[in-house]
Amino acid sequence: MKIAVIGAGYVGLVSAAGLARLGHEVVCIETDRDRVDTINRGVSPLCEAGLEELLSACVSGDGNLRASAEYSEILDTDVSLICVGTPSNSDGSIDLSYIRDAATGIGGTLAAKPDYHVVVTRSTVIPGTTRDVIIPLLTGASGKTAGDDFGIAFNPEFLQEGTAVQAFFNPDRIIIGEFDRRSGDMVAEVYRDMAAPVVRTDITTAEMVKYTSNAFLATKISFINEIANICQRLGIDVYDVVDGIRFDYRIGDRFLNAGIGFGGSCLPKDLRALTYASSVKLGYSAPLLKAVLDVNEAQALKIIEVAEQKLGDLDGKKVAVLGLAFKPDTDDIREAPSIRVVEVLLEKGALVKAYDPRAMENAKAVLPAGVEYSSSAAAAITDSDCVLIVTEWDEFRDASLYKGKTVIDGRRALDPRRAGSVCDYRGVCW
Ligand code: NAD
Numbered sequence: 001m002k003i004a005v006i007g008a009g010y011v012g013l014v015s016a017a018g019l020a021r022l023g024h025e026v027v028c029i030e031t032d033r034d035r036v037d038t039i040n041r042g043v044s045p046l047c048e049a050g051l052e053e054l055l056s057a058c059v060s061g062d063g064n065l066r067a068s069a070e071y072s073e074i075l076d077t078d079v080s081l082i083c084v085g086t087p088s089n090s091d092g093s094i095d096l097s098y099i100r101d102a103a104t105g106i107g108g109t110l111a112a113k114p115d116y117h118v119v120v121t122r123s124t125v126i127p128g129t130t131r132d133v134i135i136p137l138l139t140g141a142s143g144k145t146a147g148d149d150f151g152i153a154f155n156p157e158f159l160q161e162g163t164a165v166q167a168f169f170n171p172d173r174i175i176i177g178e179f180d181r182r183s184g185d186m187v188a189e190v191y192r193d194m195a196a197p198v199v200r201t202d203i204t205t206a207e208m209v210k211y212t213s214n215a216f217l218a219t220k221i222s223f224i225n226e227i228a229n230i231c232q233r234l235g236i237d238v239y240d241v242v243d244g245i246r247f248d249y250r251i252g253d254r255f256l257n258a259g260i261g262f263g264g265s266c267l268p269k270d271l272r273a274l275t276y277a278s279s280v281k282l283g284y285s286a287p288l289l290k291a292v293l294d295v296n297e298a299q300a301l302k303i304i305e306v307a308e309q310k311l312g313d314l315d316g317k318k319v320a321v322l323g324l325a326f327k328p329d330t331d332d333i334r335e336a337p338s339i340r341v342v343e344v345l346l347e348k349g350a351l352v353k354a355y356d357p358r359a360m361e362n363a364k365a366v367l368p369a370g371v372e373y374s375s376s377a378a379a380a381i382t383d384s385d386c387v388l389i390v391t392e393w394d395e396f397r398d399a400s401l402y403k404g405k406t407v408i409d410g411r412r413a414l415d416p417r418r419a420g421s422v423c424d425y426r427g428v429c430w
Pocket of ligand 1: 158266
C-alpha cells in the first residue's frame with residue numbers, strides 16, 4: 001500500500017520505518033524541515049534502539065521510505081496516518097492544535113484527490129475528538145463526505161520509548177476503531193503481515209481504549225509507590241512484597257517497580273487530559289485518577305526529603321544527579337522526574353552536577369541555568385556530598401562507582417543488600 005505518515009516523531013517515524021520494512025511505500029509528512037532532511041539522509045533524529053538501522057535500510061537501501069514537508073504527497077497515497085503530538089494545555093486539557101493543522105492539511109489535499117482515501121489517527125485523542133473535531137475539519141477542507149468519499153479510523157499506538165521498534169514488529173494487539181467496515185478493512189490491510197490479535201470496534205471506544213491502558217499503567221505505578229511508602233514505615237522492603245504478589249496471574253509483575261514515579265510524554269499528560277475531560281466536560285470528578293497524579297507528583301520529591309534527612313540543609317551541598325531521561329534507553333526528557341528534582345535542588349541552594357549518557361543535550365534546553373553537566377557518572381560523583389540515582393541506566397548499576405559516598409536510589413538501580421557494603425545507601429521508598 002502507499003501510506004502517508006503525518007508527523008515524524010517517536011510514533012510517526014517508528015511506524016513509518018516499520019511499515020516500509022513490511023513492504024509498504026511510505027512518505028513521512030513533517031513540518032520540521034531539518035527533520036525531513038535528516039530522515040532523507042537515512043539518519044534517525046531520535047535516540048531509539050534499532051531505528052537508525054531500519055531507516056538507513058528503507059531510505060538508502062530499498063528506497064521505499066522518504067520524508068517531505070508537502071501535504072500534496074498525500075495525493076499519491078491510499079492511507080494517511082496522523083501521528084502528530086497532543087500535548088497538555090496549561091489547565092491540563094488536551095492541546096489539539098497539531099491535530100487540527102494535520103486534519104486541515106489532509107482535507108485540503110483530499111479536495112483534489114478523486115479516489116477513496118482513509119484517514120487514520122494514531123495520536124492519542126480524547127474520546128469524541130475524531131467525531132467532533134477531525135471529521136468536521138476533513139469534510140470542511142475537502143468538501144467531501146466521510147464514508148462516501150473518504151474513510152476514517154482510529155488506530156492507537158502502544159509503543160514504549162526505548163523499545164519502540166521491537167514493539168512495532170511484535171504488538172500485543174492491534175485496535176481498529178472504524179467509521180465503517182470499508183475504513184476498518186483498509187487499516188487491517190496495513191497490518192496484514194502482523195500476527196497480533198485484532199480488535200475492531202467503533203472509533204470512540206478505540207479512543208477510550210488508549211486512555212484506559214495508560215490510566216491503568218499509571219495507576220499500577222502510583223499504587224505500588226503508595227504501598228512502598230507504607231512498607232517503608234513498617235521496615236518492610238516493598239520489592240520483597242512484590243515478589244510475593246507477582247505470581248498471581250491477576251496481578252502480574254509489570255509496572256510494579258516502586259521508586260520516584262512516572263514521567264515521559266504520555267502517562268502524565270494523558271491522565272491530566274482524561275481527568276480534565278471527565279471533571280470539566282462530563283461532570284464526573286474521577287477521584288482515583290486524580291489521586292494517581294497527586295501520588296506521582298509527591299513521589300518524585302521524596303528523593304529530596306531523603307537527601308535532607310541525610311545531609312540536613314541542602315544549601316551549598318554538592319549533589320550529583322545521575323539520569324535525566326524519563327527512563328533508560330531514550331534521550332526523551334519530557335515530564336521526566338529529573339526536571340522537578342533538579343529545580344527543587346537548585347531552589348534549596350544545592351550545587352547540582354548532572355550526568356545522563358544520552359539526554360544531556362535535551363536537558364540543557366529545559367533545565368534551569370546553574371546545573372553543571374558532567375562528562376561521566378564518575379565525574380559527577382567525585383567530590384559530591386550525595387548522589388541521587390534518578391534514571392536506572394545500566395551503567396549506574398555498578399556499585400563500585402559509589403565507594404564511600406552517600407547514595408539515594410530513586411529507581412532500585414542497586415541491590416540494597418550489596419550496595420550497603422560499599423556506600424551509605426538509602427532507597428527512596430524501601
Ligand atoms: P512527537 O512530538 O515526538 O512528534 C510529533 C511530530 O509531529 C514532530 O516531529 C512535529 O514536528 C510533527 N508535526 C507537528 N504538527 C505537524 C503537522 N501539522 N504536520 C506534520 N507534522 C507535524 O510526538 P510523539 O511522541 O511521536 O507522539 C505523537 C502522538 O502519539 C501523541 O498523541 C502521543 O500521545 C501518542 N503516543 C506517543 C507515544 C510515545 O511513547 N511517544 C506512545 C503512544 C502514543
